[in-house]
Amino acid sequence: MHFSRLHCEVLGLPVPGDSSNLDILFGPANLDQDQDTPHVDSLDGTYRTALSWAAQRGDGEWCTKLLKHGANMFLVDTEGNSALHYSVQARGPHALRALLGHFQAIGSYPPWNLNITNNGGWTPLHHAAFYQDDPMFITLLLSSGANINAVTKVGKTPAMMAALRKRARALRVLIEHHANLNVTDKNGWNALKLAIVNSPADVVCVGLLVGASGVDLSPDQSEDGETVLHFVASKPAVDSTLKEVVRMKLVNPSKRNREGLTAMEVFERSEGALTAKRIGDERLFAGFRELISVSL
Numbered sequence: 436m437h438f439s440r441l442h443c444e445v446l447g448l449p450v451p452g453d454s455s456n457l458d459i460l461f462g463p464a465n466l467d468q469d470q471d472t473p474h475v476d477s478l479d480g481t482y483r484t485a486l487s488w489a490a491q492r493g494d495g496e497w498c499t500k501l502l503k504h505g506a507n508m509f510l511v512d513t514e515g516n517s518a519l520h521y522s523v524q525a526r527g528p529h530a531l532r533a534l535l536g537h538f539q540a541i542g543s544y545p546p547w548n549l550n551i552t553n554n555g556g557w558t559p560l561h562h563a564a565f566y567q568d569d570p571m572f573i574t575l576l577l578s579s580g581a582n583i584n585a586v587t588k589v590g591k592t593p594a595m596m597a598a599l600r601k602r603a604r605a606l607r608v609l610i611e612h613h614a615n616l617n618v619t620d621k622n623g624w625n626a627l628k629l630a631i632v633n634s635p636a637d638v639v640c641v642g643l644l645v646g647a648s649g650v651d652l653s654p655d656q657s658e659d660g661e662t663v664l665h666f667v668a669s670k671p672a673v674d675s676t677l678k679e680v681v682r683m684k685l686v687n688p689s690k691r692n693r694e695g696l697t698a699m700e701v702f703e704r705s706e707g708a709l710t711a712k713r714i715g716d717e718r719l720f721a722g723f724r725e726l727i728s729v730s731l
Contacts, residue, residue: 439477445485445497475506482512490518490534493525498533508534509544515553516562523563523572531572535579549581556588563605564596570608583614590620598630598644601637610643616650625651662690664698668705668723699723 476484486506489497498518502508508518522531538544550558557565560581563572573593577583584592591599594614597606606626610616616626627644630637644650688698702708702723711719 439474439479439485441474441477441485442479442488445489445492445494445501475501475504476510478510482510484510484518486510487512487516487518487521490530491521491524493522493527493530495529495533498522498530499537502533502537508537509548509551511551511553515555517551517553517559519549519551519559520553520557520562523559523576524566528569528571528575531575535575539579546580549576549579550585552585552587556586558582558585558593560585560593561587561591561596564593564602564609565600568602568604570604573605573608577608577612583609583612584618586618586620590618592618592626594618594626595620595624595629598626598640599633601630601633601640603637603639603643606640606643610647616644616647627651660690660692660694662687662692662698664688664690665692665696665701668698668702 476486478484484506486498486501486508487510489501511517519531519534522528522534525531538549550560552558558581560573560576560583563576567573583594586592592614594606594609594616595618596602597609619625620629624632627641627650630640630644691697692701696704708719708723711717
């Protein structure tokens with residue numbers, strides 16, 4: 436992969452020539468031969484800048500240096516990710532703080548730039564909810580004006596990402612900042628349903644969503660008429676959290692999908708159930724019957 440001298444310096448790689456003087460590295464005449472961009476925004480083979488690498492490494496000091504010398508924090512790579520997207524993948528929030536501090540200090544950036552989307556429609560806040568256990572990343576982005584209810588190309592919000600990835604601490608912050616938990620994605624699923632079907636379900640995430648003010652407590656049927664139980668029945672995965680959801684009457688086991696089948700009927704036709712029946716193993720049937728019975 437082609438790296439500029441500045442990329443090498445940021446990444447700690449051997450640097451061709453003398454890089455001891457930063458003014459040389461950042462000098463306007465110091466251009467890559469095959470590019471028209473100043474060295475500070477030169478690109479590697481995947482169209483990533485030195486700033487995006489520094490951001491992903493969580494290197495706030497390098498981010499500050501690069502921004503001071505005119506680095507563009509909104510240039511994107513081949514996947515559409517900016518330095519902001521990469522900064523929330525770091526171990527600590529130092530790089531994100533540097534980027535947001537620069538964003539606020541400049542004052543000329545449109546506020547919606549904080550919601551810059553990659554090729555999948557993910558904002559930096561989506562990335563933070565998906566990748567981070569540390570809720571500070573979420574808090575920093577929200578306090579700077581990030582859109583808490585932005586949706587990806589498949590209709591997922593940051594809260595859905597946190598629920599899907601079982602990021603309970605991130606989900607708690609999003610709920611406290613009044614995220615809309617009733618948004619549904621292109622499959623017709625909201626955050627609660629995603630938290631339930633992502634077996635083994637995370638009891639903390641499910642509990643947070645069930646207890647949230649205004650949340651729709653009926654994560655029942657999708658466009659295909661499939662309930663959570665239908666989903667579980669098709670590839671059995673019974674856990675205590677799902678049993679509790681059924682016990683709380685959030686799922687009705689008598690509902691039928693568009694094929695006219697209940698969850699039990701789907702279960703009886705599943706490959707796992709047929710195999711268990713063939714070898715005389717009743718444990719799988721017993722577990723699913725128990726799941727069904729707690730709601731009766």
